[in-house]
Amino acid sequence: xxxxxxxxxxxxxxxxxxxxxxxxxxxxxxxxxxxxxxxxxxxxxxxxxxxxxxxxxxxxxxxxxxxxxxxxxxxxxxxxxxxxxxxxxxxxxxxxxxxxxxxxxxxxxxxxxxxxxxxxxxxxxxxx
Ligand SMILES: [Zn+2]
Numbered sequence: 522x523x524x525x526x527x528x529x530x531x532x533x534x535x536x537x538x539x540x541x542x543x544x545x546x547x548x549x550x551x552x553x554x555x556x557x558x559x560x561x562x563x564x565x566x567x568x569x570x571x572x573x574x575x576x577x578x579x580x581x582x583x584x585x586x587x588x589x590x591x592x593x594x595x596x597x598x599x600x601x602x603x604x605x606x607x608x609x610x611x612x613x614x615x616x617x618x619x620x621x622x623x624x625x626x627x628x629x630x631x632x633x634x635x636x637x638x639x640x641x642x643x644x645x646x647x648x649x
Contacts, residue, residue: 529562529645550647564643571637575605578614581639590621590633 531542534553541560544551551560568585569577582602587594594602594617601613623631623641631641 530565531563532560533563533644534558534560559646562645562647564645565634565640566631566642567638568633568641569639577635577639578602578610578617579605581617590623592617592621 529544531540532544532551533540534556536558537553537556539553539555539560541551541554551562552558553560569580571577573580579602582594582599598613601607601609602617604610618633618635621633625631629643629645631643634640634642
């Protein structure tokens with residue numbers, strides 16, 4: 522995980538659903554052009570590329586620190602996620618996507634987001 526901020530991937534306005542991806546700003550508050558609300562900075566980090574295809578859940582469970590992601594999988598869930606042929610594989614993976622949450626030392630919260638590739642996403646509202 523990042524220890525410091527880099528440029529946000531994009532900014533999102535929760536108020537009017539406006540996106541801005543052309544803003545170069547570091548640790549700066551960004552104001553929405555449409556509605557003057559503070560925009561949320563979204564940072565994302567690629568964890569696993571879709572090169573892994575249907576094995577993304579399996580690889581994630583095998584190679585990432587599940588405790589850091591606040592995931593407490595029992596033996597059965599780990600077995601399910603180890604086998605893409607298992608009928609519960611995708612359901613279990615959805616549970617992981619919905620429940621995983623990592624908090625770094627700066628108290629930033631990261632969530633899992635899969636859009637082909639698997640990303641860690643962090644939403645930050647700069648107060649400055
Ligand atoms: Zn707005």
